Amino acid sequence: MVSRTFLMLVRRDLLLARRQGGGSLLSITFFVLVVSLFPLGVGPAPETLERIAAGTIWVAALLSVLLSLDRMFQADLEDGSLDQLALLPLPLSLVVLAKTIAHWLTTGLPLTLAAPLLGLLMQLSPDAYGALIAAMLLGTPILSLIGAIGAALTVGVRRGGVLLTLIVTPLYIPVLIFGVSAAEAAAQGFSYSAHMLFLSAILSGAIVIAPIAAAWALKLALD
């Protein structure tokens, strides 16, 4: 019963994302655009691009996720579905988890799949591709989870978008650091298992803490 409701929630959000149009495609387009700006800005010299490739891809992915966080709870609050979701027999934290999974499937996962293409654009070292994708597979769910906390805290607040960015970015920085250093370690031929373990640890912590914190914050918005 619980898992059926949970899956229905995930499916609902995926359907909404597809029908409201723009969700995934917008994020990917923004991702590609931002990464494309860097060679135009710093010059096309391959050595320079290779040095900044992993960092640029990660920062652009971060920004794309930040942009998409607004729509996580805003639309539901506006049309009253959030009240209904809070009344479900399912705990609100599981509702949040379901929405976060759907958010990751429509944002983080497409970004991860687009990353190798952008690695080509940025002259990413061939050794780093595996590490980059693995790190992004672990890191983008963390971004969605931490982003859910920020989205829940600022839902219904005026100019909440900028405030959301301000709140969530400091918490994103460790993910960024570990994700980039995993790719760079691999590029230099070192083992990146330590970075992956750190990312796994952060993911494990976030899966538990983020839905609870976001559910608290949503109850606030619904009062």
Add this chain to the structure above:
Amino acid sequence: MHRFANPTRFLRLAAAVLPFSAAVAALCLGAGLVWGLFFAPPDYQQGDTVRIMFIHVPAAMMAMGVYAGMAISSAIALIWRHAVADLIAKASAPIGATFCFICLLTGSLWGKPMWGTWWVWDARLTSMLIMLFIYLGYMALWQAFDDQTKAARAAAILALVGAINLPVIKFSVEWWNTLHQPASLITMSGPKIHASLLWPLLLMIVGFGAYYLTVLIYRVRAEIHMRRTRMLRLAQADRHAAMQAAE
């Protein structure tokens, strides 16, 4: 603790504590500064630039301590709906943010002669900068809501989530290869600083703590009075509207 959820009782306690904390702050800061800046011996390696330590280290400890206090107050406020704990957290944030900024600034001034650079992206400095951003986000969240009760609870949640940064900062110099000096004050084998530098440092730490307490009392008092003024204004507006409706 629950006794002081009543703002009036809290104000009385604060009025009693204030003269002492102000006196302790003035004495310790004055004595510590004079001792540290003029009478403490120069370091064998760093010479006279070590004297920045007497401001940098207490500021860093306060920045982290104030955040820990904010996190604890926020937890108390969330769990027990403690009205004054909310205000303590709100009032502490700008003080802690300023301490954090002073720590980064004095650290930068110390780093230039010592390390040859104003800034380096090592674990300790980066995590302190992250804490400054978290402070700023916390202060911004308070401003974003009209309803102060909602603002209090949202900010409390953010403070608790951000508290994960505290152990990262504390242990960053042990977990990673950093340029920043490892722990020399609170270590498993006791302080590693010589007594001639340790005592002025301890005086400054106590002075900074008392200063924080003094400023905190002023700010919480101001918050309580602002809330009361707001309620009075709202009540007056209500009466005004009721009178106009009756006409």
